[in-house]
Amino acid sequence: MAKVTVSKLAKLFPPPIKGGDVVRAITNIDFEVDGNVFVSIVGPSGCGKSTLLNILSGVDTPTSGSVTVTEAGKPAKLGYVFQDARLLPWRSVMDNMMYVRDDASDESVANAAKYLSMVGLDHTHEMFPGQLSGGMQQRVGIARAFSVEPDLLLMDEPFSHLDAMTARSLRDHLQELWSRTRKTVLFVTHDVMEAVQLSDRIIVLAPGGVIYDDISIDLPHPRKASDPKVATLQAEILGQFENMQIPAVE
Numbered sequence: 001m002a003k004v005t006v007s008k009l010a011k012l013f014p015p016p017i018k019g020g021d022v023v024r025a026i027t028n029i030d031f032e033v034d035g036n037v038f039v040s041i042v043g044p045s046g047c048g049k050s051t052l053l054n055i056l057s058g059v060d061t062p063t064s065g066s067v068t069v070t071e072a073g074k075p076a077k078l079g080y081v082f083q084d085a086r087l088l089p090w091r092s093v094m095d096n097m098m099y100v101r102d103d104a105s106d107e108s109v110a111n112a113a114k115y116l117s118m119v120g121l122d123h124t125h126e127m128f129p130g131q132l133s134g135g136m137q138q139r140v141g142i143a144r145a146f147s148v149e150p151d152l153l154l155m156d157e158p159f160s161h162l163d164a165m166t167a168r169s170l171r172d173h174l175q176e177l178w179s180r181t182r183k184t185v186l187f188v189t190h191d192v193m194e195a196v197q198l199s200d201r202i203i204v205l206a207p208g209g210v211i212y213d214d215i216s217i218d219l220p221h222p223r224k225a226s227d228p229k230v231a232t233l234q235a236e237i238l239g240q241f242e243n244m245q246i247p248a249v250e
C-alpha cells in the first residue's frame with residue numbers, strides 16, 4: 001500500500017531541433033495517491049504520461065519539483081508492465097517468471113505458478129514466448145509484475161498493442177488479479193473507456209503536461225464493460241473529453 005507524492009513536478013526536454021523551443025513534457029503538477037487504489041493517468045499522445053511514469057520509477061529525473069514513493073515511510077518496491085511483455089525469448093514462461101525473483105525455492109516456484117494460474121496460463125510453464133500469442137505474452141508480463149508483490153505497480157499502456165477482443169479479456173484478468181491483491185496501481189492509457197472500467201480515480205493530463213481533471217469513480221469492482229452503469233459513466237466522461245478546453249501553457 002504505497003503512498004505517491006508528486007509536488008510541483010516539471011520536466012523539460014531540450015529542443016528537438018537547433019534553435020527550436022524546449023519541450024514542456026510536464027508543467028508543475030501536484031497530486032497524491034495513497035493506499036490500495038487503482039488510478040489511471042489519461043491524456044492524448046505526447047502529454048507526458050510516460051515521462052511521469054519514468055520519473056516515478058527513477059529512470060528519469062525531474063527538471064524541478066519532486067516525487068516520492070514510499071511504503072510505511074520507507075522507499076516502496078515497484079513493479080512495471082509496459083506496452084510489450086519484454087519476455088526473454090530463450091527462456092520458458094516459468095523461467096521468465098523466476099528471472100525477476102530473488103530465490104528459486106519450491107515455495108517461490110509455487111508462488112509464480114499461482115500468479116500464472118490467475119491469468120489462465122497453467123498449461124504454459126514449459127512453453128517459450130515465441131509459442132504464445134501477443135495477448136498470452138502480455139498476461140505473463142502482468143502475472144510476473146504482480147508476482148513480485150510490489151507496493152506500487154506502474155503500467156504504461158499495457159493493452160495498446162493488442163486487438164480489441166484480447167484487450168477486453170486482459171482487462172478482465174487484470175481486474176481479477178487486482179481485486180485479489182489490491183496493489184496500488186498507476187495505469188497509463190489514452191483510452192477513456194478502459195480507464196473508467198478499471199479505475200477508482202482518473203487523473204486527466206492535457207498537452208503540455210498539466211492536470212486537466214481529477215475524477216473519482218465510485219463503482220464496485222470488478223466491472224464489466226457491458227454493465228449499464230459502467231457504460232453510462234463511460235459515455236458521460238467521454239462526452240466531457242470531447243468538449244475538452246485545453247488550458248494554455250506559458
Ligand SMILES: Nc1ncnc2c1ncn2[C@@H]1O[C@H](COP(=O)(O)OP(=O)(O)OP(=O)(O)O)[C@@H](O)[C@H]1O
Nearest residue numbers: 013014023025044045046047048049050051052190
Ligand atoms: N527522452 C526524450 N527526449 C526528448 N523529448 C522527449 C523524451 N521523452 C519524451 N519527450 C517529449 O516529451 C513529450 C511527452 O512525451 P511522453 O512520451 O511522456 O508522452 P505520452 O503522453 O506518454 O505519449 P504517448 O501516449 O504517445 O505514449 C513529447 O513531446 C515527447 O516528444
Ligand SMILES: [Mg+2]
Nearest residue numbers: 049050051156
Ligand atoms: Mg507514452
